[in-house]
Amino acid sequence: MAPAEWTGSLPLCMFLLLTCGFTQAGKLLVVPMDGSHWFTMRSVVEKLILRGHEVVVVMPEVSWQLESSLNCTVKTYSASYTLEDLDREFMVFANAQWKGQIRGAFSLLTSSSSSIFDLFFSHCKSLFKDKKLVEYLKETSFDAVFLDPFDACGLIVAKYFSLPSVVFTRGIFCHYLEEGAQCPAPLSYVPRGILGFSDAMTFKERVRNHIAHLEEHLFCHYFFKDVLETASEILQTPVTAYDLYSHTSVWLLRTDFVLDDPRPVMPNMVFIGGINCKQGKPLPKRVSAGVFFLALWGMVVGDKLLVVPQDGSHWLSMRDIVEVLSDRGHDIVVVVPEVNLLLKESKYYTRKIYPVPYDQEEMENRYQSFGNSHFAERSFLTSPQTEYRNNMIVVGMYFINCQSLLQDQDTLNFLKESKFDALFTDPALPCGVILAEYLGLPSVYLFRGFPCSLEHAFSRSPSPVSYIPRCYTRFSDHMTFPQRVANFLVNLLEPYLFYCLFSKYEDIASAVLKRDVHLVTLYQKVSIWLLRYDFVLEYPRPVMPNMVFIGGTNCKKKKDLSQLQEIILIICESTGLIGATPLLPEAGNASRCPLQPQLDKQERLLSPQWKEASQLYKLAAPTTT
Incomplete structure (x- = not known):
């Protein structure tokens, strides 16, 4: 070993x-x-x-x-x-x-x-x-x-x-x-x-x-x-x-x-193509992050990046990446509504603010109502309708945001004149997608997933209903025959749900692009999908090669185990309660030990660590006899 x-x-x-x-x-x-x-x-x-x-x-x-x-x-x-x-x-x-x-x-x-x-x-x-x-x-x-x-x-x-x-x-x-x-x-x-x-x-x-x-x-x-x-x-x-x-x-x-x-x-x-190619010269520092985002459209210097975020928890995930890109020398502009929840000023980027026709109180009330509705009772049959009504609480506000942005000629002129190299957006709602088409920019999507797993429909990757449960069904990938039938019926409703959620966006897209627009076609023009989940924890399914799993990028960094936790872990290993690990200082394996529930209690009540270890050992020893 x-x-x-x-x-x-x-x-x-x-x-x-x-x-x-x-x-x-x-x-x-x-x-x-x-x-x-x-x-x-x-x-x-x-x-x-x-x-x-x-x-x-x-x-x-x-x-x-x-x-x-x-x-x-x-x-x-x-x-x-x-x-x-x-x-x-x-x-x-x-x-x-x-x-x-x-x-x-x-x-x-x-x-x-x-x-x-x-x-x-x-x-x-x-x-x-x-x-x-x-x-x-x-x-x-x-x-x-x-x-x-x-x-x-x-x-x-x-x-x-x-x-x-x-x-x-x-x-x-x-x-x-x-x-x-x-x-x-x-x-x-x-x-x-x-x-x-x-x-x-x-x-x-x-x-x-x-x-x-x-x-x-x-x-x-x-x-x-x-x-x-x-x-x-x-x-x-x-x-x-x-x-x-x-x-x-x-x-x-x-x-x-x-x-x-x-x-x-x-x-x-x-x-892993290219691992045996002759090693090239290192790229300049300012280029490294740009290459990752711009690999698919033939440019290497991603100097200016336009970011069209989604407010709320979505922005927390995107913000970490934006900050890293800024640290690597990229010029980043984030487009934000003047009334927002988390899109605040930062040294890492420049904000381009556009006006919206609502105030802070209305926005907070919508978010509060949206959050409370997630805990409402729902049955299998009413789940799609309940979820739709709940989503529309904030989707309606986001639509007003998008409409305000795409009708603000001053903002659009500024974005055109800035000559960005790429657009980085959360595609949960299609405002960034429409803006990328309007500005003629390659786009990178960062998101957790659509309500109906639409990312697989947009990317044309297979998603067979006999094996992959649809959203809100709570089925596993090992479905019984009745569950497969129900899954198939839910799948039939997904195009209708997409129409209900996004049809209004097609109208404003057609207005700004001055032609008939099919949103699915716009979504399919993406260069890279950055998927904020881990395929090991997801249902097994094929994906297209430009869909990259980056689950864990926003996880908190582990802290080292305290001395007390190390002692507990050693006791658990020595008594056979858990398997030994060679990575004691970093392994989160203490949580697997049956003695872990005692940790907080012992830490509060007992002072010398030898006494804590002695107490815990007495607890552990009878378990293994």
Whole structure:
């Protein structure tokens, strides 16, 4: 286990082992692939070693590039072929690519150049024949497997030892990536990998794309036949490709979504394209934050930022980011109504104030009524109506705000003349969205979510009603049949709710833009969605690549445990009440201890800490007998 004081090892480990339930992975098993694949993976493995992780690499004795010069433990197993065999089969394969490119699963299966895959697919059978190596891997108790899935051996190893797996790949042949990740890949828009089509396919190309996908389902099983037979033999149960690929915890994709075909991805699919590119020069300090916001529209200097916030608690979330951007040298202007709740003056930004036709008392009364209504009794059937009426208490006021802003010609002229580089807004209500279109600015959205999960409709990411409960239903993602029916009916009401909430905004948008406007179209022009929640705590669903989860950015920073809390934690660990943790000063694990309710009481009544510890130990000891 990496030492507790090795703080540098924590961030990357958490990234790789995101879904595994622990924070420090001291022991990592690496199952690589030979050739150019290893060039890419090696740099990551070397970084893990430098950060203090205990890494074990398992490789065949016969290889091109897999060397034992790494500063880690390397375990080899005998291969069923020689280096001459490997060179010969690769030359046959390479020469065949020049003669005619493979255009489908059937052509690959029948190609005489596919013998090289038989050599690669024999890796796992050779590995598990080495009983001493298998026993060593079992006894070492690894925390996770880091693997290249090309020969599927790492997938089999992860499943055999029941370890979380991190897959590192450019892509997977056949349809197993989208099936294993349960990620949609609509055939009319996403071309199959080896066809060479773009996402703007003609009708004939779409037909060919469907045929290629059908070929994959018919013939890929035969292509991976030896692998699946080996996996079934090792695992002592019938195994399908889906069984292997669906076991993956995190997918690290060596592609860049900007350069790839547009498609939805699951939240555990992370694009890391470019990690092996030649390192460029560092950007100036003033550019760093701008690059993050302006990555998708071809500019790098995000010097002037226009912020259109939502008053209330929404602003508390946005304010922290605005302050950081200001500290990094950006010129920020925040547009605020003259009557507001929390949008106060600050050294971090300049306020541009516009008039509104209500006073402070009316605004506070609306917020008070809105807050009280959240605690009103409601049934399942009346919940949507109650929520709508409650929202309209403040939505009506926000509409007046937006109308006042978009009709204030002096403010609009000032914003035009300021020549901002981007617009940062909370899109809960569409005033910032309309303003971005009026000023012709790229936009970044920061928000928690729409009342009807409209962010997924706007971004065109799938949200199947059989698996994802709609807002206000309080269902889980494991719904009964009656719940699915109810979920489907609620889903039918969402367009109507959107119309009720936002239809008036279309009128003022049409007036200011001087053309007919469909709000959904405006929302779809967003460059980046910053989602203030964590996908681990949300319902599993695919998202588009420009939707970034930033949950936790506004969480309070943890304070160190007091000496008393440390003593309680040590007692809880020593008596077996909770599992030991190597991160005692920072872990919030004291809250998991059954003695925690005694903490405040003991802290008030007892003075010397040894007496507190003694009292608590007496409480703890009988619990474990």
